[in-house]
Amino acid sequence: MSPLIALCSNQQTLSGYGALHQLPTLLGHTAGDVLLFASPSFLASAHWATLAPHIAATLVDIVTVTHEASPQQLNDWVTTWRGRCRTVVAIGGGSTLDAGKAFSTLACHPLPAERYLEKIGDTALTAERLTFLAIPTTAGTGSEVTQNAVVTDTAVLKTKASLRHPNLVPDYAILDPALLRGTPAAVLANCGIDAFTHLFEAYLSRQANPLTRALSLTGLRLFVEAWPFLADSDTRGEAAREKMLNASWLGGLCLASAGLGVIHGIAGELGALKPWHHGKVCGQLLLPFFDRLAENENEAQQSLLHELNHQLFPLAQQQFPAQHLKLWITDNACSPFWQTTERLTPAQVTAIAERATNKYSLVDYSAADRAGLITRAWPEGHH
Template sequence: MNTSLMIANRQTFFGPGSLRELLPLLQGNPLPTLLFCGQSFLQGEAWQALESGLAPLLTGTEIVRHEASPQEIDAWVERWRGKVHRVVAIGGGSVLDAAKAFATMSQHPLATLRYLEKVGDTPVTGETLPLIAVPTTAGTGSEVTQNAVVTDKKDIRVKASLRHANFVPDVAILDPELLKGTPDSILACCAIDAFTHLFEAYLSSKGNLFTRQTALSGLRAFVHAWPNLNRTDQAGDDAREQMLLASWLGGASLSMAGLGVIHGIAGELGAIRDFHHGEVCGRLLLPFLTLLADEENAQQQTLMSALVEELFPGFTVPPARLLTAWLKDNAITPFWEAPPSLSEEEVSWVLARANSKNALVNYSEAQQRFMIEEAYRVA
């Protein structure tokens, strides 16, 4: 593949304390602004420090409690259409995706489902409101991707995207201080989501030297950060900053090269169960690495050897097995333990819809079933 498109923010602020850039950005260009955030943000120190300056600049606030449904997005649009001209999103991936979806649908006349991938019948136009994205977790990379994920678990059971290059947030503010105090389980599950984005993009059939070097840069940052995410000293501060970088690079990588079979399964599972997406990816990653260890695809073997030599020079263990051991040995919490249960009906539903996406290998239904059954208790 000879060409690639780099998707990136028009402006990115990075580093400890960079949240302080938000108020000057808003004050320098006064517009009616809607804030999307999580309830936990409004109860935290960052909001306390910002509130007196930020609140007068806002037309309103919407609280995002989970992955947004089409109906919730439509309700926000009905409430705010024509009343706001800019959006600020401060939160995890669900918050950022909800804000991106609202910014887009507020500029489109039809209901969200009409535009949604997999089920819609109308293409998006690319019209959207300007958006400032401030992630408070390091995993999804939504602050730099061109898609807004929308989930309907009740009616049509679908997890899909609104997607256009114009939907990349205009501004990203990446402040690792916002990750302080995050529970270990959230830190680890978000981080393993970032790893999966980077890893699947690195192994993508759409990849080339440019996309793989981008992913490799993110994987280096991940390896530096993974063991120390919850430390309260300088090593912890450095780790959270590195993981925020890994997450951003993961979003850029997946935008260029796409994802693989892990997300091909995880996206369908996310349409029917309220599992944390990062945890789903992490649980599926480990059995995928088992498959990878025995996979004979020559290009994949070459890429894996090059990857592990870059990350762990002088390795002697087979690459996929080394990665599995290192991820488990250095995790701040054993996210793969105590697996939830799935019914056989749910497994069959997922397998009927899952696919290998952009993986170099077309994984069979039997191989995908192996991944699910290794990751979950199937009753």
């Protein structure tokens, strides 16, 4: 029997070049009093210069987001803005969207942020939150359609955890690929491989069912069509970035419904320790994970991999689908996301591996297995 899956999506998702210009119209359907969460790069862009006059009348203030929000930062924002805004708009990468999303719910809850966090909290979120609109400027996290907001504290609590509730899915998402123009190739690759990992882990999840696998497969097809041309400046690049943005949205929908696997189980714990780019971390773990998939003889997993490879590359008769995927991704990347000078100590590798979970992987991986993935992703980390 297939698992029972609940799909929670936006009330409206507007997708396509120029979609950002629909924001003033959407805000006309909300309660107004808008607090904007935005990345510095967006606020410095021509997009903001064009948009700002059209929303100035309803704008209460702007919160600039430079990194993943901590519980204390969220608590400070709530203290400052509770009761002073009725609508939240977030424009930026995943950190910006998650910060706005977290604020939109915490502003309607009485306790500090840490009380509601998974792993360490003791209180469940309710459905209450402010109206929330999400506009990604990167194509990777899918935060504009997920049911969670990531909160990170590397200083005090040493945790990376989520606020989670089905009502955390934003009311509206605007996917405008024009916002990705000029993004450095390294950022496009790091975010794109995050989108792939969401789709791939959701496809292989033991919680997946035919509906979520169909959505994952659609997103993975878009990824394959986009990946080789992601950083191109011509019309082919424009089309590729639009496809990746939609693949990212599908990845967010699939991860929220079917769950993720061991790569994200490790990445979450590593993120509590190191302020490394989440997508890059996932990408570096993905390559040794492909090797593990090739070695593993789990019948259900191998069947899914062969079917995936056939769907994505119908002309490639590959006996080893995991290795074929690995080579295709590395050969067609616009930037070598797997290269790093970062290192982990043996104690850090052990701590991350022991605290990590396998999430919804089809196969169980021991702490030693997880440590092996980590040390293969960061080869000198075990020296």
